[in-house]
Amino acid sequence: xxxxxxxxxxxxxxxxxxxxxxxxxxxxxxxxxxxxxxxxxxxxxxxxxxxxxxxxxxxxxxxxxxxxxxxxxxxxxxxxxxxxxxxxxxxxxxxxxxxxxxxxxxxxxxxxxxxxxxxxxxxxxxxxxxxxxxxxxxxxxxxxxxxxxxxxxxxxxxxxxxxxxxxxxxxxxxxxxxxxxxxxxxxxxxxxxxxxxxxxxxxxxxxxxxxxxxxxxxxxxxxxxxxxxxxxxxxxxxxxxxxxxxxxxxxxxxxxxxxxxxxxxxxxxxxxxxxxxxxxx
Numbered sequence: 001x002x003x004x005x006x007x008x009x010x011x012x013x014x015x016x017x018x019x020x021x022x023x024x025x026x027x028x029x030x031x032x033x034x035x036x037x038x039x040x041x042x043x044x045x046x047x048x049x050x051x052x053x054x055x056x057x058x059x060x061x062x063x064x065x066x067x068x069x070x071x072x073x074x075x076x077x078x079x080x081x082x083x084x085x086x087x088x089x090x091x092x093x094x095x096x097x098x099x100x101x102x103x104x105x106x107x108x109x110x111x112x113x114x115x116x117x118x119x120x121x122x123x124x125x126x127x128x129x130x131x132x133x134x135x136x137x138x139x140x141x142x143x144x145x146x147x148x149x150x151x152x153x154x155x156x157x158x159x160x161x162x163x164x165x166x167x168x169x170x171x172x173x174x175x176x177x178x179x180x181x182x183x184x185x186x187x188x189x190x191x192x193x194x195x196x197x198x199x200x201x202x203x204x205x206x207x208x209x210x211x212x213x214x215x216x217x218x219x220x221x222x223x224x225x226x227x228x229x230x231x232x233x234x235x236x237x238x239x240x241x242x243x244x245x246x247x248x249x250x251x252x253x254x255x256x257x258x259x260x261x262x263x264x265x266x267x268x269x270x271x272x273x274x275x276x277x278x279x280x281x
Contacts, residue, residue, distance in 0.1 A: 018115075020040055021040055022041045023116055024170065027044055030045045031045070031059035031060075032059050044218075048218055048219070051211070051218060054266070054269040055215075058269075060263075061251045061263055065252070065275050066195075066197070067093055067098055069254070070082070070099050070161075070163075071102060072244075072277070073161045073195070073277070074098070074102040074103050075103075079160070080103060080106050081107050081153070081160045082096075082106065083108075084108065084110045084111065084163045085163065085184075086111065086138045086165070086167030087111060087112050088112065088114075095108050096108035096130070096131040104130075107154065108130065109133070109150050109153050111134045111144055111150075112133075113138075118133070130153070132153050133149060134147040135147075138180070141183035156187065156189065157189060160188050161194075162195070164195065165196070166197050168181070169199040169227055170227075171225060171227070174229065178236060178237055181238075185241060189280075192279070193277055193278065193280070195276070195278075196234070196237060196238070196276060197251060197274070197275035198273070199226075200212065200272050200273060201216065201272070202230055202231070202271065206268070207267070208268045208270075208271045211268045212272050234248060238278045241279060242281055243276055243277070244276070244279060249274060249276070250270065250274055251274065251275045254276070
C-alpha cells in the first residue's frame with residue numbers, strides 16, 4: 001500500500017481513502033489537535049465549533065476518561081488484555097501506551113474499519129509485538145473475535161476489557177447497539193469488563209437538549225446514523241453487567257483525579273457525554 005500526501009496539505013492518502021467527504025475518525029482527531037485531516041474534515045469541524053465551541057474540550061475529556069479507565073483496569077482490576085473497538089486514529093496516550101505503562105505485559109488489539117485509521121494504525125504498531133491492529137467492523141462481533149490479530153493476542157479463557165469509546169452513538173437502532181454490547185459480553189469470560197462512552201441528548205426540552213439537537217443536525221448530512229441518547233437509554237446497554245462505582249455519569253465525574261482540572265463548560269454543554277465501566281459477573 002503506497003500513501004501520498006494530499007494536495008491540500010492534509011494527511012497521507014492511501015488507496016481507499018475518500019478525502020472529499022469527512023471521516024468521523026479524522027474529525028475527532030482534529031478536535032484533539034491532530035494533523036491527519038483534509039479540507040472536508042476541516043469544513044465540518046468549523047461548522048461544529050460554531051455551534052459548540054466546547055467540542056474540542058469534549059474530545060479531550062473523552063481521552064482523559066479513557067486514560068483513567070485503562071489505568072483502573074490495568075492497575076486495580078488486573079486486566080492484561082484489551083480490545084479497543086472503534087479505536088479511531090492513533091494520537092497521544094493511546095490505549096497500549098497507557099496500559100503497558102502500568103503493565104508491560106499487557107496485550108492490546110485495536111479494531112477499526114475506517115481506511116484512514118487502518119493505514120495509520122498499522123504503521124504505528126509495526127514494531128510492537130504486544131499490540132495488533134484488526135481491520136474489521138466492530139458491529140460484526142463474530143468477525144472481530146475471529147480476526148487473526150485478535151486470536152493471536154487475546155486469550156478468551158482469561159478476562160478481557162472491551163473498550164467502546166464514542167462509537168455506539170453511531171448505531172442508529174438502540175436494539176442493534178444493545179445486541180452488539182451483549183454479543184461482546186457473551187463472548188467474554190467472567191471477570192471481564194466493558195467500558196462505554198456515549199453522546200447524550202436528554203430530550204427533555206432543556207437548553208442541553210437544544211444544543212445536542214443542533215449538533216446532531218449538523219452531523220446528520222454526513223453521518224446519518226448519529227444518535228445521541230438519554231442517560232436512561234445508555235444505561236440499558238449495560239443490562240446484565242455490574243456497573244463499577246460511580247456508575248453511569250458525566251465523563252469528568254468518573255473517578256476524576258484531584259490533579260486534573262475540571263473542564264470550563266457552560267451548563268448546557270456539561271451533560272452531553274456520559275460514560276461507565278461494567279464487570280461481567
